[in-house]
Amino acid sequence: MKVLLKKTLSKSAKILGLDLLTGLANQRLFLPFYHTVSDDDLVHVKYLYPVPTIKRFKTDLDFLLKNFKPVSYTFLHDYVKNKNAIAENCFFLSFDDGLREFYDVVAPILVHQGIPATCFINTAFIDNRDMFFRMKASILIDTITRKELSAGQKKAVTGIFNQHNLTYNSASDLLRITDQNKEILDTLAPVVGVCFAEYLATHQPYLTTNQIHELIQQGFSIGGHSVSHPYYPMLPEEAQVKQTVDCLSYLADNFNIQERLFSFPHTDFNVKKTFFDKIRDHVDLSFGTAGLKLDLLETNLQRTPMEVPGYSSAEEIVKTEYLYFILKRVVGKHKIHRSW
Ligand SMILES: [Zn+2]
Incomplete structure (x- = not known):
């Protein structure tokens, strides 16, 4: 239903200017996320989501840079902490799952263009020890x-x-x-x-320890994505907390990572407020995957998936998300509420 509605909206959104949409939505911050970018046939993900080609990714970046200013996690920290109003359109780019293409393909493009990004990693899969x-x-x-x-x-x-x-x-x-x-x-x-x-x-789909060290040297920030990528809504809360805290402790101990960023594997849907209370001393900012949506918890920011079946560009996805947000606000569905 939601997928069909969005597809219908995408036709109208296409002809609207982004300035009009961001203004009407009154949302200047956009958080796109990807998993990988590749021109190769990636057997381990090809049946899960459409893999953007390098050409598509570069076109996406051109669109984002033309309409938003790239910002890093430090900007988000200040924004959340000081409740700053955002004067211009900004985007925070991130990648989930710690796949090798972040090092091989994405990082060189981002360094060349001066775009900051955060890579969220499952600690059990570093060095290709195991697989999602x-x-x-x-x-x-x-x-x-x-x-x-x-x-x-x-x-x-x-x-x-x-x-x-x-x-x-x-x-x-x-x-x-x-x-x-x-x-x-x-x-x-x-x-x-x-x-x-x-x-x-043979394929080494995940980042290695050395590659992560190199990415940190290049200025990328590294965040946690749980230890083994479980489905949080089905996990007992103590296990959710353990997956989160153990992952971030591993990153701090092995890579001396000071930023405490966490992106939920799969989704943060139905994750209770009590979970957020329990991780407060370990996580500064967390990230969901619900698209352009507000969260009653100000330290939990919702990102928009950019690998969507049936969509071929960031322009199409971003404009549709904004139009969808404007409609959701009319019926009061633009904010995530959480139970205790
Ligand atoms: Zn993931």
Whole structure:
């Protein structure tokens, strides 16, 4: 419903000027986020979201720079702490999941253009020690799609799904596997002839310790994205706190990172105010993924995903988000409220 409404709005938003939209919304700060940028076929993410090409990313940056001033996390700190009014349109750029393309592709472009950015990292995946379960699903879908399964393999896959009270009809059913039953992916892998350890060793999808040190030297800020990328709304609160605090402690201990920034893996939807109270001594600013939206907690800022199926440019996404925000405000849905 929301996706359809936004797609309808995008047609009207296209013809409107951004100045008009930011003015009407009275929102000068925009927080776009990506995961990766690549011209290669990234098997581990290609079934999760559309991967922007380098050309698309550069066009996005041109649009953002033309309409917003790039700002770093220190600007956000001051803005939140002093409740400063923002006089001109600004954007804060960030990347989630700590993927290697941030070092290989994105950082050189940003350094060249003088754009600050924050990279949010899952500490369990640094140096390719392990992998986010959704990436495992993407790799398996690719294998199953390319090579047709034998009757025996199909029977085994269906059997594994059934053991977990799930049905298997096609490869895309792997995207229904959640944090709660992610071990299915490890059971399925040998059945379809995939070895995740081998994939990690060959493709090295994540940043290494040395690359992170180098990125810090280059002036990028590093934030936490939890230890192992669990789905917070389904986690007990103590586990949410542990995932957050352990991740930030690791970054502080191993990289001497002073900024205490945290982006929620998946979503901060339904995360309670009591969680924010418990992490207050460990996190200065946190970031959600709800799009252009206000949060009653001023230290929790909502970012807009830039890898959206059916959208081919930042211009389209940004304008649609602004028009959607203006409409949400009319019905009072532009702010996230949180329960205790
Ligand atoms: Zn993530």
